[in-house]
Amino acid sequence: MNQFKKYNLIAGWATFAFAAVVYLMTIEPTASLWDCSEFIATSYKLEVGHPPGAPLFMMISRLFAIFAPSPAHVAMMINSMSALASAATILFLFWSITHLARRSYHKSEEELTLPQITAIMGAGLVGSIAYTFTDTFWFSAVEGEVYALSSMFTALVFWAILKWENVADEPHANRWLILIAYLTGLAIGVHLLNLLIIPAIVFIYYFRKYPQITKWGIVKALAVSGAILIAALYIIIPGTIELGAFVDRIFVNGFGLPVNSGITFYAFALLAILGWGIWLTHKKGKVLANTIILCVTVILIGYGSYASVIIRSSVNPPMNSNGPTNPYGLLGLLNRDQYGARPLVKGNYYSSPAIAVTEKDTYYLSDDGKEYKKGSTVSGYEYAPGFEFFFPRMYSSKESDIAAYNNWVNDGKEIKGRKVPFRDEMVTVPTFAENLKFFFAYQLNFMYWRYFLWNFVGRQSDIQSTGEITDGNWLSGIKAIDQLFVGPQDNIPSEQAANKGRNTYYFLPFLLGIIGLVYQLNRDGKNFTVVMTMFIMTGVAIVVYLNSPPAEPRERDYVYAGSFYAFAIWIGFGVLSVFQATKRWFKKENVATAVIATAICATVPVILGAKNWDDHDRSGRYTARDFGLNYLTGLLPNAIIMNFGDNDTFPLWYAQEVEGYRKDVRVMNMSYLGGEWYIDQMKLKSNDSEPVPFTLPRNKYTYNNEFLIVNDLLKKPVPIKEAIDFVKSEDPRTKMSIGGKNADFLPAKQLIVPVNKENVLKSGIVKPEDADLIEDSIVVTIKKSTIDRGEMMLLDLLSNFDWKRPLYFTTPSGIDELGLRDYLQLDGFSYRLVPIKTVPQSSWESGRIDSEFLYDQLMNKYQYANIKDPKVYADYFVQTNFGAVQSRNLFARLAKQLVAEGDTTKAIEVLDRAIEEMPFNQIRHSYVQTIPLIEAYYMAGADEKGTAVLEDYAKILEEYIDYYFRFKGKQAGLVQTQLRTNISLLYELYTLAQKYNQTEEAGKIEKYFVDKGLMDA
Template identity: 40%
Template sequence: MKKYKLINTISGWVVFVVAAIVYLLTIEPTASFWDCGEFISSAYKLEVGHPPGAPIFMLLGNLFTQFTNDPGQVAKMVNSMSALLSAFTILFLFWTITHLTRKLVMGEKNDAFSLGQTIAVIGSGLVGALVYTFSDTFWFSAVEGEVYAFSSMLTALVFWLILKWEENAEKPDSDKWIVLIAYIMGLSIGVHLLNLLCIPAIVMVYYYKKNENPTWKGGLFSLFLSFGLILILMYGIIPGFTKVGGWFELFFVNTLGLSYNSGVAVYLILLVASIVWALFESISDKGDLKRARIAFLLSIGLSGILFIGGSIWLWLVLIATAIYFVFSRNKLNIKFLNLSMSSLLVILIGFSAYAIIPIRSSANTPLDLNSPEDVFSLGSYLNREQYGQTPIIYGTTYASQIVRDNQGRAEISKEKKTYSRVLKTTEGQKDRYMESKIPTYKYSNTMLFPRMHTYPSEPGYSNHIQGYEIWGGVTDRSKKPTLFDNLKFLFNYQINFMYWRYFMWNFSGRQNDIQGDGGITKGNWITGIKFIDGPILGLGPQDNIAPEVADNKGHNKYYLLPFLLGVIGIIYQLNMKQKGRQSFSIVFLLFFMTGLAIVLYLNQTPYEPRERDYAYAGSFYAYAIWVGIGVAGISRYLRNYIKNTTLSATLVSAACLLVPLQMAGQNWDDHDRSGRTLARDTGMNYLSSVEPEAILFTNGDNDTYPLWYAQETEGFRTDVRVTNLSFLQTEWYVDQMLRQAYESTPLPIKWDREKYWGDAASAAFVVTKNEIQNVLKQNNIPSISYGQYYDVKAYRDSIPLKEIMENLRTGQYKPANPFNTGDTQIIPSNRLYLNVDTTTTDWAAFNSRPADKMLLNLGEKSALYRQEMMIMEMLANINDDNWKRPIYYATTVDRNLYMNLQNSNFSLTGLAYQIVPGIPQSGGVNTEKAYDNLMNKFRWGGLEENPDIYLDETSRRMISTFRLYFNQLIEALIKEGKNDKAIAALDKATTVMPGKAVAYGNDGIMFARAYYRLGETEKA
């Protein structure tokens, strides 16, 4: 046994080293696209990222950033952390596979291992661990600064720890493993909640070990208990901590008149004291079981476990159940209470890492999303309330509409109380929390188990409906789907397309790295076997397709080998009598809970912004266990033909090791991000497109996070104020934009804080004179009587923007009209204008012709929201200051947020449109600035040094964007007669972004035409 343990330990660390080397060689040297730039920045400076935050990731990431003094190397350190954590995942996977396989191969005996058995077990571990090492999804997460690598490691760790407990369960100190698992669970909350899904598998390991003759009733009870533990953590402790703390805070601040956070401080003291009391009563010689039970009950109450949901009746039921359970169960002994309280304590210790979120938020860090500075805002932050709720068991469908009464008012089903700090208007004003209510509206066409859901107000509404028509067979969007329709969509899209497709990417093969849309040429799974891929999967021949698809580096073929090994592993487990079936049920629970259970919980709508395979990495981890066990299964079968067990195990292990080697060879080129700096360079290119002290509006993830990374981490162009328009709709973000950030001065917004906070500034209706008069005419109201129905002086054909903003700043601008506009403010015209001082404005700097008026045509907009009113406020104030502060839109911002300025007031400067008060020249391209930026300031993601670096679809899309704006510059230069510069720009574009790196499409045709027009026929 000792010799086996030594071999097992050494082999595990060998696999760790292999995985670590692979991942460290292929990490991205800077930030990646999507959330990585934000996570790296939040780790580097301990800033507050998007809800629900990841404080443990931040703290460990910050530790890794201490290994460099160069801000340019910070991202590499955080990415290296992901690589090493991923290598530890592989280490724990290896030991998990060998533990489970050893029990199948050798039984419960702990001695007399034969060499053949040892080779079979170690070979199983090597194959399973290496298959997962080189799998598509896990490798992707292992080389970037995101939370999923960390989350995977914690999942692997806790599952391995329960197996360590199983080995040592008979020892008197075995409970230490349970307490350690609880602590890791508490820590994992500060990384990602996916880790909690291991609980059912962990509980079943415990059940099987404690019961030599398990029954289906006992197993079912244990399963329900495990689901209860998940509910306790997800819906009890996590939200309950801030809920109960909030009650204390309200009492001490609003009732007793004490300062902010005094109630939370008292709450924390009482919570810790109650747990310590319970522990004391359970371990002290002077302890008493009755007092221990009281302390136990008090502790679970203060921790929030008894206050799941928002119903008082449910709370009373839970409290009564807890009291009955605690005081009527004889089995509730001192040992149980001690273990429970110890576990609760370490969970809360791990969870306490979240204290860093309000602490850092109170410091007003430049990156401070949602500003969770008190217990109430922290609760909203932890509960991800800004993202809304997705129906799971019962809720709305795509046909649901808000129910309205006879007056047209939305009917409210319930209201949730929220609390925020009072806006102080005088010095010495006492701390206090204001109560407000968030309504939940009644909806029609609700149903059980709604899988097809969306709202007309959602940005992707039309795409969702199209997806429901394709995958759900919807023919009438006004009718509520049937249960059968929902199940059809569940299996066709949510399971088959959004889970099984990802699963087979990892264990069969992947067609390419193009995001799938249901077509036969994008992002499907393949086998590499022609008669399967063509006729059976319906993908057609894979060798007669477009070069950009056929030559895609994401085209990977595993010939179903990993998948088949996993199937063999499952069959082998099930054939090994009771112990094998128990082992199978444990792995299956891990597989299901981290896979299909997530599918049911997420309830995803069609056409996600990106592929979501990373969410199911835990499920693929579980299947890799079966892949490893499959090696032992084949070895056992081969013993029927080769009596020498050592020879059979060696042959099988050696042959099966070719499977991960095949995967490594196939996947290396599309997982090697070394040398690629495109995400960072894209952020820098946006910032390089604007003048000093500029305001730059952004909108989405990939035109915001790379910019944040460039500024917050590498300190690049911190004079620029990056303003995300999605966040500008919120009060907390306006607060932040009105603070100095590095060299960037606050946004030019003159609204008093109490005026832009609350509903008064959330929106304003646009009501025009023509709309009013048309309604009055339809009702046969004579024009002479119009003044009785609306404020004739207020509603005009066009109004100065400055006047509108002065009125809106009051928070009470509601000129009379015949419509039911309630308490919402009014903009009484859709044509607003600025009077521009033509004598003091520097027109040459704008590359535009002078104009004494700048028109804001709101067109058909029926309302403007807070971010649009803030844009107008800034334009009005910048105009008053004679346009000294430059203001821009990123070229990728949604056109709906352009305020119709793109038609007459946009001037392209690279990756940004400058808002100019005059009439732009050169077709809306500032050729001087755009040429200088694109030719001299922009960076190209490493393509200049190595055009063969791997560019994923997001990166290729960004290269196409660069080419598009190069083409606009070239066309403008040709129009100005600057042919030499146009040729130089063409040469630059084709050199730094060659067709070898990203295949030419329409952009190549545009470049060829430009070369031809310029007489460069050979280059064309």
Template identity: 40%
Template sequence: MKKYNLINNSLGWVIFAIATVTYMLTLEPTASFWDCGEFISQGYKLEVGHPPGNPIFMLTANFFTHFASSPSQVALCVNAMSGLLSAGCILLLFWTVTHLVRRLITKDGQEEYSWMQIALIMGSGVCGALAYAWSDTFWFSAVEGEVYAFSSFCTALTFWLILKWENRSEEPHSDRYLVAIAYVIGVSVAVHLLNLLCIPAIILVIYYKKFKETTAKGSLIALLISFGIIVFILFGLVPGFVEIAQYSELLFVNKFGMPFNTGVIAYALIFVGLLVWTVYSFHKQSSANQMRWSFLLTTFFSGILFIGSSMLIPIVLTAALAFYLFGVCKKIPVRILYNTALYIAVIFVGYSSYALILIRSNAQTPMDQNSPDNVFALGSYLNREQYGKTPLLYGPTYASPVERDDTGAAVMTKASKYVKEVKASPDEPDRYKEIDDNYNTEYSYPSSTKMLFPRLYDSSAKDKYLRCMGTIDTHPVETGSSVVDVPTFSENIRYFFQYQLNYMYWRYFLWNFAGRQNDLQGQGEINHGNWISGIPFIDNARLGDQDMLPDDLKNNPGRNVFYMLPLLLGLIGLLWQAYCGKRGIEQFWVVFFLFFMTGIAIVLYLNQTPEQPRERDYAYAGSFYAFAIWIGMGVTGLYKLLLYAVRKVSCKKEGKNGFEVTDAEKKVRPALVVAAVAFGIFVPLQMVSQTWDDHDRSGRYACRDFGMNYLSSVDKDGIIFTSGDNDTFPLWYAQEVEGYRTDVRVVNMSYLATDWYMAQMRRPAYGSAPLPMQANAQTFAYDQHLFGLLYTYDVDGNPSFNNPNRQVSALTSIANYYSLPSAEGSGDTSFNYPNMFIPIDRAKIVANGVVPADMRNNVDSNIPVNLLKDQYITSKDGYTLSSAKAMQLDIISSMVAQGWKRPAYFAITIPDEYYSYFENQDGGYKFTTSAGMAYALTPINMLAYKSIGSGYTDKAYRNITEHYRWGGLDKATPGNVPYYDETAARMVNSTRISIVEAAQNLIKEAEMAADLKEHNDSLKVDVPARVMTDGFIADRYNKARTLLHLMEQKLPWFAVNASFSIIEDTASAYFTIAHATGNSDDMKRGSQLMEQLLTNYAQYMRYYNSLSADLKGCLTNIDDYLYQDAGYLKLFETYMLANPSAAKKLFVKLDKQGLNLWYGFERAALRVLHSSSASAAQNIVYSFPTYARMFPKEAQDFLMKHDNFYTVMTQLMEQSNS
């Protein structure tokens, strides 16, 4: 046994070393996208991140940041923490597999193992551990600063500890392993709640170990107990402790007049005292009543009995426990109660780390999400109330109408909540105020429209459900005076299996163990993000001929082909374990429930809607961990399978029955062991040969650099409005960790609708002063002014717009809005003056250097803002102004009133609905212009001639050429390119767009200046003489050319694929410069780009033409535009107009290669004629002359068959333009 233990331990650490080296070599050297920038920031300075928080992660990350030699190394240290924890997870997985296999192939009490047994055990461990180490999902989380690596380690540690207990359960003090498990669960709650899902597997191990005769009924009872434990921890202890603290806080603050958080401290001290008393009582065992009372009080005050919102449940449970302790229980089960008390105590120790959140929020850190600085805010924070509730067992469908009372008002139930009372002066005492909780509003729906197990539940996602499922069968249901079409239950189940289970779980599962098509996010298309096997007859039937894929997709680094070998090995291991006697089937159910609870159970709980913003495979890493156990066991299972095959053959030859051991079998056993182990090691090696290139993030600085590019696009002391994770968290990281441009204030529009975030905007942060605004602490307190209604109801109950023709100053309109009370309990307030203007003081604008002095007369007198013309407010939001937009208007109008001292910007990646109330003309906004990675709000109409020379194009040029960073791509060579996944590549393309836009603005300025120089006598535009010179015009073109050259040099096309629109716009810019300046090099560069673009997308066209009609319907909108709406044909027309001779040569070349361009045009034209697609008509009419010249006979025949062609196209174009 000593020899075995030595080998097992030594090889385990070798596997740990292999995993560690793998992750350290492939770590991202700085922050990653999505939540990583936020997590690293909160770890570095112990700031408060998004709900429900992760204080243990924060503390551990903070420890690792102390190894950083400079702030730029902080992210690397946190990423290294993830790598080490992930390697620790792999170590524990190795020992888990070897434990399980050893228990199946050796006898109890066996001291020495044969070399074949050791080889099979160790081979199984190596195979399972390395297969998981090099799997797609786990490796992704292992090299970035996120919570999932830590969570996976806690899961592995918990499962390994119960197996250690299984080995030592009969030894004295073996209960310490169970206490350790409880502690790990308590710690993991403060990392991620996923670890709780290990509990069913843990309870099954205990049941199978403690009961010699196990039955299916006993297993079910054990599972029910385990689910009960999860309920008591997740819905009892976690929120219940905070609930009791809230009662204590309310007593001490509102009744006793003590300062905020006094009640929390008092309660915590009392509970710690109870824990000490309980442990002491059970240790001494001197008084039975003392043990009873201490246990009862500890259990009650832990909050574990406070399940649900009603006080009835904790009262009943407490009474039942008291009855058991003092009535039923004659002899106290000391060990059970003592251990239970210890479990509660150690879980509390881990959970108590949430005090860090409370403490740091009271310190008012710059990042203080939800401001949980008191126990009531902390409760909302832990319960994730801002994300709303999702029905699981019973609820409405997307078609369910909200019930209304006799007045037409929505019927709803609201929970109340306590919030800090806003003080009129600092001398007022601390108090909590009770208000309606708008986050916990529950609307009432007709029961006739509800269903069990609601999956099609979200009314805001109706169109997404339809896109996902194609069609949805419904049945009419009467609801009072109306009839609604409710989806059938069978369609509800179809959606569950088709999307939630198949697409959002099994697809990810097969990514890891069969193969992955590419790293492009999938929304059901056949060419994005599917699983593949690498076996043509399996893949081609589902996804089209994979040999016809364009090179872009064939060579995508995320294309990983495993030939289903890990899957096959896992299935062999699963079946071998399940059929390996009584112990085998018991092990199987343990691993199965770990697999089920961390996979399919999460699918049931999340109840996801279609078109998620990112792939969600990281949520199921625990399930893939369980399957990796089966992969490891597959090595031994494969050996047994081979042995069985040899036995069958040799028995037939020797005339024996199939169950006898033959001589031939004995001879080949060693060879079969070697073969099985070799194959088991080959499988993970084949996996890593596929997955290394798309998990090696070394040399990639995308998140940090492009986050800094946003900030460098903003003038000193500026304000930048953002909206999503990837245009907010990288900026926070740059400021919080690396101290970059802390004078800029980042304002996230998604948060600006909340009172806590508005309060933070009124506080200074580093070098950024409080934001200018009229709003004060009272304005949005207690959920006031959540929505501004732009209408009132007339006597007949019809909506009538508020003062649509009266234009007032925005400051006046907003002040009026703030002065009005909100409707009780709704947060709705009338917005009386939606037609506004923001007055501009020209003298202040010039004095503050916003525009040159000679441009003073070109500054507009005001910026018009008419909310009734905002397409998003009028359609999407139902003529309702959100508090976020109201606050934004307040900030912008206050900024303008102060003379533009704090210039405002909008990140180029935020939806334009966040600034759509500004005047729009011909698809462009008059008062915004590109400044790089942000659009600057300007005091001049940038679409007019008078904007020439205002300096904004020069600012954008300087920002890009002097301040932009390139994410490591500036050092890329064709043979050495950092890996950029789709998210990072998307940011590269956003950066390219910002550069192309700046170049286009310079070209436009040159063209306008040339126009003025020639025609200003008739145009009569007052602009400085300096802009109507040949030197100014030439400078514009030269700077535009410089930007395009810089982009191609620093963000080379070979490093990250660009969208066709970026390449088309770049080529068009070169063509424009070439025609204006006569520079042949510009024409050459533009032609090269167009040939590259058209040649590349010719492959896509051939792939599209190879697809069946059904598969053609499973492509992206971009694909539809290119292939069905003649976008590709329009590209050719663009090239033809710019460089006719070169375009004709390419035209002939591609046609000879079998592209059949006329067929493509005719198909697209017929589709437009038959479907009346207005959006595509312009492309068809635009392209027709070129194709008619190239294919005169075909064009003539087409017009004869479809003599209404031009009439229909003209009508459609007019429809599109209107």
């Protein structure tokens, strides 16, 4: 073994070990928020996750889960899989950098001198360890999500093509290409991002096989790579399944054979044909054809992981997204039908008038499961002629999105646009220039370059930004530069300064990467093209393809990790450039100069690691797990809890499916209830939970029936069962039309739900001592003219559950439009439906309170994610989820109820516990959670404690007001909303202090207002 290979092997595995230790030390010990809880749950029992599914990820995760000593450690083992996969990514990055670095010397491994080898190893170490500590990659490396494993496949495939490049002229070199094809097929079972590396692979092949580079050759290489991408995305992935579904339909409907018999025959026939093609081309010596057919074959074999989806779905597991028990169901899962489509090359603007609903044909199984029936689903809208445009970026017609378009394009004012005639009116649509302005300002700059700069320049905070300059932007740490973009940097509010996500790298990683980029461009133009292609395809190309709306529920930087990976290669090349400079400085080339160059550049990974550690160390954090347990804790037996989002659903699934907690409860995601497949699943027993008592037949909620018109014909309340029976009937008088589609309708807006008092008491929905408060019926008042499928099924449930099973909601806002907020009881993280009327006091204080029950929940049973430990990282989404359940407000409401009942001692105990479990240095102040806490202290007679909280909050608000007043010019206009909000909040504290006779504190705030000239404001 020559020196280069020896050192390359040792140093490569050293980087793997280093990265593995870093990631294993900082993994979350249990499930994380967002999709991680679902992925872990589906992996543990090999169930079916959300589209497009990730079957290979689940199988590999299941392998790791087998070694968990108990169900409580399953999440940690799956997180460890992500950590090790990420460490493997760093290993392959190291070897990719050293390979490309060696190529830049245009020497063989044996010709390299020891100083050159040392510099190349330094390049690999600096580039790979810098990437180890980058914000985006580290985030995915420590949680059970697909992106870590997807990154590993991308890195492995890129390394494999470099290995092929080494031996391209040797016999059997094509085996590397076949391995790459197989890995690509496998990667489809994790995430499609891996496909974006195909153009870089094609360029490496072109440069290696065609030494004479021409412009026409470059064009051909681009065309070939585009053709391969299109073939993979639109032929191999959906096309093979679509053809298989067609064959299956022939076997089932034509031959009377069982479902999936046709696709099974098709799969074996396809492999047989490909096998015959491999044999024939080998026999005739057709090397290129043989290689192509082999590659297609192994891609399909790797892609075959999706067979597990149909297999597992067929046994009806508790989590069975889209119910893909047959090839048509699998096709819908792969195509992500439930999420809809975004226009790419041509489509509508937000103001384009729709003239009809567009549909697409689909096939579904009959109720007896013995034949396929043809149906149709709404696929979008048809727009008036002349209202579909090239490269539409502003397409969403949601009011909030239109307001955001105005903000991004015209500083909050209505977009000027241009007038286009439509019938007898003129419709304003954005100009193409305005469309491009949104693309560059928001989609490209805000949703890509901002993330890029987070990783290589610095980050302002971990708070998600919607365009504000005060949070979530990039930040270098060089005040003179930063203040030009994000405002003053001296005397910033203490809360901002303490944000662990505030990381500044002083442009060092960025500058070293640019130096490396220029170095590779000058020394090795071919491989520079390869890396640049990878950088663009996994960055800007994704921006174009995603066509992001102007508001996302979370930051999306994780999808661009491949682009940041490519830039890390240039960071490594920066070492070689510095090595050249040190040689010139010392006028000699030796190991010492190489070591000096490496040491200088090592400041980059050092600063990245030092700055990023505290906001990437998730050890000791149990937010998702504890929230999932808390939602389920205290629910009555055999309850149904209705959820409205990811973070109030997935952690519950994790608690049930992995840790086996409260399996008698049926978790029902109202967002999914819009899918007929999910309604079907709710009608089945799941774990220890009985079926949800729906009564509507399938033909009333499948495919063509996606909404219900509320037609107040009767002008009076009607019994809900009578109304639902009306919907069930096939009487042609129940039919109406909306948007060109037929729909059933309800005959009244007010529906009477009778109350079975015996069942209410027997099921424990109401305590016997509150029996006198039970009403004979409750009235559902529908506030909309149409309701969606999920709301229709909720009405069906209310018509039939007869109070035998308790119903819970994770938020009252989800049922506002059905007028049920008056009949809730606050049980902690959830609201119980009770037949006792309680008029909401405010939008955030719905439901009556059973103080004895709620006290036991909050003080004895709930867990608070170990968040009181200052070492535990409470990031923005941890903060947001504590806010979503109004955690401190729960304690405040309980305390106020205890005060009303005369128990001030217990009330103060409750309030003290809230601050103990959720200290303000971990979970920040907010209006909804702090004002009620202060008020409850005053009501309980604990004035000193209430004033202490008020002073602390007032101090923070004053810091923000002072800070915003220091903004000048255009920047001052950008912070006016925040300034007014904080002034308003401080005034709320002032009025609160006055209300409870805290004259000293009120005087302090009043003096502040006077000094700032804000009394009139």
